[in-house]
Amino acid sequence: MTAKWTGVFPAVTTKLQENGAVDILSTQSSIERLIKNGVSGIIVLPMLGENASLKLAEKEKVIRAAKEVVAGRVPLLSGLAEVSTESAADTARKFQTFGAEGLMAFPSIAYKSDARETSEWYRTLAAECDLPIMIYNNPIAYGVDVTPAILRTLEDVDQIVCIKEESGDIRRVTDLYNEFGDRFAVFCGVDDLILESLTLGVTGWVSGMTNAWPEECVRIFDLGRAGKFAEALALYRVMTPAFHLDTSVKLVQYIKLAEHLVYGAPEWTRAPRLPLVGEEREKVVAVINDTIASLRSRSSKAA
Structure with missing residues (x-):
């Protein structure tokens, strides 16, 4: 495999209309906005993109539409979230014909596989x-931890080029590098650990809140990669309350609401996810609006 992924790869939300239909034009517009603001890759149909709620025909439309707007400027990956090994393999082949250039592959989303089964899942795929x-x-969300020991059994599989590390244990980053050197690219998979992960050497970031604030997220990443941690930390502290929203079970609603408030994207989700209401909505709106105000204040001072 020649894929050398690095940089900020937003896990793109799938924009929907109020009736639940996929909004292709809004999805394409959001992808264009991300690329113009400096992201290094695009991942459609992550779990944040409501992968498990979409039909195959809808997934095809999303991938083909993304391919059209990306137009070779950055790598285009698709999330792959399936139940059985057979369906995962079949869907992966279909996604390739639709235009996907790589996969962000979940373990089985219906079964907590053991180490041997997890290894075989990825090897077969x-x-x-x-x-x-x-x-x-x-493992926090899906109950399956792809540990360094499991990765050791997959080291000979050339197509496995990267791991999105979201165990929640920051020590895992160093363990991966100590075990494998640069064999696998290591991406941070959670927004509120990105600066910590950059200090330990990650080369990429699969990010949720980049959907709302691509320029600021790319800046944090670039500053951290350049070793300018003091400068990155100042911006990171402004962003962290919003980044915490990326770790909630309702991250889809929270991040779509952030996009809606920041640049007007539709916030609709597909049931069983429902729009935020009441006190919960007020709390999330307050976090997002505080972040918007803090960023605006930083910008005016810099000017």
């Missing part, structure tokens, strides 16, 4: 398609 693979490691 790699054998059944021709795309480079980023392993999505989020």
Whole structure:
């Protein structure tokens, strides 16, 4: 595999109309906005993109529409979230024909596989398609931890090129580098650990809140990669309350609401997810509006 992914790869939200239909034009517009603000890659159909709630025909429309607007400027990956090994392999092949250039692959979303089963899941997936693979490691949400020991069994699989590290244990980043050197690209997978992860050497970031604030997120990443941690920290502290929203079970609603308030994107989600209401909505709106105001104040002072 020649894929050398690095930089900020937003996990793109799938824009929907109020009736739940996929809003292709708004999705394309959001992707264009992300690219213009300096992201290094695009990931459509992550779980943040409501992958599990979409039909295959809708997923095809999203990937093809993203391919059209990306137009080769950055790598285009798709999330792959399936139940069985057979369906994962079949869907991966279809996604490749739709235009995906890589996969961010979940473990089975219906079964907590053990170490042997997890290893076989990814090995089989790699054998059944021709795309480079980023392993999505989020044991907090999915109950399956792709540990360094499991990765050791996959080290010979050339198509597995990257791991999205979202175990919540910041020590895991160093353990991965100590175990494998640069064999796998290591991406931070949670917004409110990005600066900590950059100090430990990650080369990429799969980010949720980049959907709302791409310029600021790219700046934090670039400053951290350049070792300008004091400058990055000042902006990181402004962004962290909003970044905490990325770790909630309702991150889809929270991040879509942030997009809506920041630049007017539709906030609609597909049931069973429902729009935020009452005190919960007020709290999230307050965090987002405080972040908007703080960023505006920083900008005016810089000017």
